Amino acid sequence: xxxxxxxxxxxxxxxxxxxxxxxxxxxxxxxxxxxxxxxxxxxxxxxxxxxxxxxxxxxxxxxxxxxxxxxxxxxxxxxxxxxxxxxxxxxxxxxxxxxxxxxxxxxxxxxxxx
Amino acid sequence: xxxxxxxxxxxxxxxxxxxxxxxxxxxxxxxxxxxxxxxxxxxxxxxxxxxxxxxxxxxxxxxxxxxxxxxxxxxxxxxxxxxxxxxxxxxxxxxxxxxxxxxxxxxxxxxxxxxxxx
Numbered sequence: 224x225x226x227x228x229x230x231x232x233x234x235x236x237x238x239x240x241x242x243x244x245x246x247x248x249x250x251x252x253x254x255x256x257x258x259x260x261x262x263x264x265x266x267x268x269x270x271x272x273x274x275x276x277x278x279x280x281x282x283x284x285x286x287x288x289x290x291x292x293x294x295x296x297x298x299x300x301x302x303x304x305x306x307x308x309x310x311x312x313x314x315x316x317x318x319x320x321x322x323x324x325x326x327x328x329x330x331x332x333x334x335x336x337x
Numbered sequence: 338x339x340x341x342x343x344x345x346x347x348x349x350x351x352x353x354x355x356x357x358x359x360x361x362x363x364x365x366x367x368x369x370x371x372x373x374x375x376x377x378x379x380x381x382x383x384x385x386x387x388x389x390x391x392x393x394x395x396x397x398x399x400x401x402x403x404x405x406x407x408x409x410x411x412x413x414x415x416x417x418x419x420x421x422x423x424x425x426x427x428x429x430x431x432x433x434x435x436x437x438x439x440x441x442x443x444x445x446x447x448x449x450x451x452x453x454x455x
Contacts, residue, residue, distance in 0.1 A: 231377060257443065266341075266428050266446035267380065312379045316442070323432070323442045324370065324393065327379025 231310060233332040242300040246313035246328045251294065253315035257325070258287060258298045262309045270298070270311075300333075308335045339363060341447035343429050349453045350419055357415045358450045362431030369412050370444060371404055372428040373397065380428050380446075386412060419454045426451050 236242045248256065254275045259267035273280045273287045273296075280287050286299040296313050310332050314325040342361045350356050362369050367388050372380035383402070385393045388409040398404075401419075406412040416423055430444040 255442070259446075264448075264451075266343075266430075266449045269443060269445060272443060314379070323368070323434070323444075324382045324385060325372075325380070325444060326382070330379055 231330050231332045233334060235334045235336060236303050237336050238303060238305060240303055242298075242303045242307070242333060244298045244300075244311050244331045244333065246296040246298075246331075248294050248296060248313065248315045248328065249326070250315060250317055251291070253317055253326075255316035255318075255323075256287070256289060256296055257314045257316065258285075258296075259312045259314060259327075260307075260309045261312060261330070267312060303333075303335050305335045305337065308333055341429055341431050341445055343427075343447040343450050345450055346448060347451045347453075349455065351455050352421060353418055355415065355417045356419060356452065357413055358427055358429075358452075360412045360414070360429030360431075360447060362410070362412070362429070363433075363445060364410075366431035366433040366445075367409070368432045368434070368442070368444075369406055370430040370432075371412070371414050372430065372446075374426040374428055374449070375424075383414075416452075419452075421454045424452055424454045 257272040258270045261267045271282045271285050271287050278289050284301045288297045310330040312330045313328045344359045369386045371383040374380040384404050386406040401417045404414045426449040428449045430446045432442050432444045434442040
């Protein structure tokens, strides 16, 4: 299949280790943030989200942290598995009044080594 | 499968030809979005529908691009007189703020249509 993100920053982790993927967002008015996983040749797949009035949210094996002071978002994946290998994008939701549209950050490629 | 579907998955065309893509959103979602993604980049917003009304269009959407959602269900994106710079993945997403947990308007994406203009 084709490759998404040929020249993206890459994070290599060993299977079983924890992964931390970072993202800086741009708009202090953004009210909602989402992490998506994108495998080669597929559309982005929702992982976890967080509203701007929270600083941490946990899912199954994933945690999102939000630091509004420095406009920084991170995704933590516990016990990383080979199936986690993909490109990860953070997205900020900007509500314009007529639309909720997403602005995506530069993705990070996660490579899980055995 | 009750997710967002897109057709075709791949389209190869010659420069100057017109192409049309279709998106079928999740059935109970009233919002539908089109994005474009080029290699190495995140998706970029193109346009947005709430039911059948097109409420916002990006500056990226030139006059050669038109999108419709005539009955508030499926949507089509047409590109006229294609150019090589139109080569990209065209993604559709849908959402429903009324169904989102605690009002979060989560967008769910389809598999995309990969367009190659020769």
